[in-house]
Amino acid sequence: MIEADIHEIDIVKAEKTKIHDVDFDNINFGRIFTDHMFLCDFIDGKWQQPQIMPYQAMSIDPSARVFHYGQAVFEGMKAYKDNNGEVFLFRPEDNHSRINKSSARMAIPEFPKEYFMNGLLTLLNLDKEWVKPGVGNSLYIRPFAIATDSAIAAAPSSNYRFMIICSPAKAYYTGKVRVLIAEKYSRSADGGVGFAKAAGNYGAQFYPTSLAQAKGFQQIIWTDANSHEYLEEAGTMNIFFRINDKLITAPTSDRILDGITRKSVIQLAEDNNIDMEVRRIKVEEIKEAARNGSLKEIFGTGTAAVISPVSAFEHAGTTYEIPDLDDSYAAMFKKQLLNIQHNLSEDKHGWRYPVK
């Protein structure tokens, strides 16, 4: 583990904390930020001195390429506090390697692991009061990189900025969600950037999602763009289907994000001796399973919501309700994950990462 070494980062501390203005019981996701932010510029072909400074607006040219060409990637991760006040991350090195995969696809220079981990740990040490204990509380962490060149030619930027900002969070979604299965719109193409956390993938979903919301669905489950026959993932979650006692999720591909919660659930399924199949799954298969009663659960997995159970889905104008269940896998995985994240249970795979 890399120890935080604050001497390697230029640090300007906030003169006073904003924490006392925050009502932690009533937080809207992603609108409040901690006292500090991490920033590192890529100039002249290399990453410059990393800095931590008071969270603040920045000055940027209207021609910066991020505004015009969406050359931007991000990550989403969380810090948790246990009852002794210790702070933990969950598999943070996977977020680092994923943002570099996203960056490579978006022609953004990769960010060194030492800078990433050191920046993260130093920032969390400074702002650790913002991580509240208690299951359900967390600090959402948003690393991101943007193209900052002041030039509107449609070509990769020469300059970039890598930042980390943090926002206190309660549970992201509440209750079960109703989902619409995509028949017309799509999220990503073969040979495209769907596997990357590229900024433009998300803005592109807002309009179709707003149409779904107007019909009473919170989320869309995307299908493959070619045939719309195969179930892929949701906007910010991978998707699992339970048919009888078997769990199925789609394989990752260049269209699907390799979710860290997804792969943790796949591991937990094995730990719990649950029959787990990673394979393509047809819309028809779950419709048939819903009709014959073998479809027991659908749930999404992702850092923001952890596990998000689905109460109903619609496809081709028909709604399929999924009855509540006593021995729900979704509830079990959620509990097991939260317990590991909050240092309430053994962590046999070494997923917890102490912030020292």
Add this chain to the structure above:
Amino acid sequence: MIEADIHEIDIVKAEKTKIHDVDFDNINFGRIFTDHMFLCDFIDGKWQQPQIMPYQAMSIDPSARVFHYGQAVFEGMKAYKDNNGEVFLFRPEDNHSRINKSSARMAIPEFPKEYFMNGLLTLLNLDKEWVKPGVGNSLYIRPFAIATDSAIAAAPSSNYRFMIICSPAKAYYTGKVRVLIAEKYSRSADGGVGFAKAAGNYGAQFYPTSLAQAKGFQQIIWTDANSHEYLEEAGTMNIFFRINDKLITAPTSDRILDGITRKSVIQLAEDNNIDMEVRRIKVEEIKEAARNGSLKEIFGTGTAAVISPVSAFEHAGTTYEIPDLDDSYAAMFKKQLLNIQHNLSEDKHGWRYPVK
């Protein structure tokens, strides 16, 4: 036509012009901006007072949604000056309606036509010295809209900023280009945002294009993501193929941008009694035509380059050279378009739009 009415826009003029620092004979595309910029914010559900002010960096929060979710659209258009010092736009109302189509797909509020045209004309009147006469010279105009909300929830922004910035330009590409036909990577999916000038569409092309460039090709011709069998368009150009004396271009779709130069060329083909087919065209068809000598020309069409002739293409490891031609359609269309744009010939379709 809407007359510029500067009383409707808050104007702060630059104290002095930067124009004398500019070497207009040696301009790199998109790096130099004129003295002023146009800006209009969307707040509280409506577009606020439009403003023109000295071109300058702006202050923006690191959590602004444009950085995280690529909720951003843009346009590209040009102003031209004739030998009498009169300035013209080319079909600017089509750029307005297109940016609104892009915005709708990206869940960005549409921008009123009066604001757009009035902003454009007022800005061009202030900065008209920056439009240099002479065919090949132009002022590139970049209207764009970005999501400015300080909130990182993956949902549409409530606040936006619409801007227009301008950059003097010489010809964008010089000489003929060598192109690679896409076999693995793709630009857009059915049901996606390819038809929109959405920022993320462009950043997503940088990496595959850099691979093509490393192999000696300047551009990629994208094929359909499903089969890679059909020719679609290039990164910032639509594509035309001439087989014997017949011209072919792909139909627009939700994957392909409805280019203004493209539709102007389709009209010019009719005006010149050229046999013009708008239909899907297979990679195999042009390979066969290249082999049997009937492939006379390939050219791209777009505001930046006007017409960009292709000298060779590669597909499946084989390079096909396209011999030079005396009676080139590309050269003819380029001349006819530039003559209309620079007020050197009759404008029978009413494409020229005087900046008064």
